[in-house]
Amino acid sequence: MLPVAWDTEGPQRVLAVSHNISSQANKVRAPRRQETLEMAEVKVKKETNLSDPAEVENRIKELCQQFPHGITDQVIQNDMPHLEPQQRAMAINKLLSLGQLDLLRNSAGLLYRLKDSQSTSKMKGSDNQEKLVYQIIEDAGNKGIWSRDIRFKSNLPLTEINKILKNLESKKLIKAVKSVAASKKKVYMLYNLQPDRSVTGGAWYSDQDFESEFVEVLNQQCFKFLQSKAEAARDSKQSPMVQRNSSFATSHEVWKYICELGISKVDLSMDDIETILNTLIYDGKVEMTVIAAKEGTVGSVDGQMKLYRGVNAIIQPTGLVKTPCGLCPVFDDCHEGGEISPSTCIYMSEWLDF
Numbered sequence: 001m002l003p004v005a006w007d008t009e010g011p012q013r014v015l016a017v018s019h020n021i022s023s024q025a026n027k028v029r030a031p032r033r034q035e036t037l038e039m040a041e042v043k044v045k046k047e048t049n050l051s052d053p054a055e056v057e058n059r060i061k062e063l064c065q066q067f068p069h070g071i072t073d074q075v076i077q078n079d080m081p082h083l084e085p086q087q088r089a090m091a092i093n094k095l096l097s098l099g100q101l102d103l104l105r106n107s108a109g110l111l112y113r114l115k116d117s118q119s120t121s122k123m124k125g126s127d128n129q130e131k132l133v134y135q136i137i138e139d140a141g142n143k144g145i146w147s148r149d150i151r152f153k154s155n156l157p158l159t160e161i162n163k164i165l166k167n168l169e170s171k172k173l174i175k176a177v178k179s180v181a182a183s184k185k186k187v188y189m190l191y192n193l194q195p196d197r198s199v200t201g202g203a204w205y206s207d208q209d210f211e212s213e214f215v216e217v218l219n220q221q222c223f224k225f226l227q228s229k230a231e232a233a234r235d236s237k238q239s240p241m242v243q244r245n246s247s248f249a250t251s252h253e254v255w256k257y258i259c260e261l262g263i264s265k266v267d268l269s270m271d272d273i274e275t276i277l278n279t280l281i282y283d284g285k286v287e288m289t290v291i292a293a294k295e296g297t298v299g300s301v302d303g304q305m306k307l308y309r310g311v312n313a314i315i316q317p318t319g320l321v322k323t324p325c326g327l328c329p330v331f332d333d334c335h336e337g338g339e340i341s342p343s344t345c346i347y348m349s350e351w352l353d354f
């Protein structure tokens with residue numbers, strides 16, 4: 001039983017609760033469940049005057065600033081629970097008509113996001129459908145997006161999307177780029193963006209064609225550089241350990257050598273050269289080791305540096321290993337009349353034709 005105090009001014013009884021009891025009650029209070037974005041509880045700095053449409057619009061914009069990726073109707077309801085649905089809809093429609101909000105769609109439903117001032121100036125004079133398509137393409141970044149995905153996200157008919165895409169291309173707001181992943185399909189991205197390597201294929205593709213000869217030349221030159229470095233180490237007449245250590249080269253040294261040769265018409269990065277070196281490792285011509293390196297050392301990543309050196313096979317592989325059967329991972333399951341058989345093996349057919 002809690003102590004009871006009586007109000008001397010009237011018959012109403014007031015419960016006097018001590019500070020210790022309050023603190024204990026706070027300790028046993030159940031922890032509040034972490035809400036998702038749709039059910040997020042936003043701290044209100046000051047009470048919004050719901051009768052003033054301007055204050056409601058300003059509060060919605062403040063919520064969009066707190067959630068840059070967008071807010072749902074549920075977030076607005078949680079923040080202003082006494083706001084009538086009609087008032088909420090009028091405020092959102094006004095912000096959309098003024099071009100201050102973007103209307104997006106995700107798996108949870110509609111999202112409202114504060115519009116960037118730069119994109120607003122670019123899309124001045126465009127209708128809502130064009131703005132929606134432009135926003136979807138902008139969100140795709142430099143990897144681009146297919147027209148099919150634009151149709152799925154916008155829920156617009158394909159004929160309307162094609163018309164909007166042509167209009168945006170004529171304004172030089174977007175551009176179409178052919179992807180190496182699907183030669184007959186184009187992805188759309190903003191006009192001023194440089195396509196991602198996954199779209200263009202990087203230095204190894206030219207007009208969507210794989211430059212196999214260029215890659216082979218790079219393979220030969222990288223291996224030649226590592227071989228010459230290993231030979232110079234052997235000729236130094238130093239101890240075996242010193243010879244071995246001096247035969248290694250960093251990817252930066254190989255990259256510098258290739259750049260000085262001038263055999264590439266495109267700018268090659270360190271990652272491009274490491275890709276070539278990896279193919280040499282898979283061919284058994286090069287080995288790699290990783291050592292610790294000081295921060296800031298050229299070619300080091302996260303305090304580590306990769307070193308490469310050319311190697312020569314001690315013995316030549318046997319004839320059986322050179323056949324498809326010699327390295328086949330399903331050799332034990334291969335038999336005539338089965339799902340895997342020599343008569344239907346495409347690798348065997350290619351090897352015999354060669």
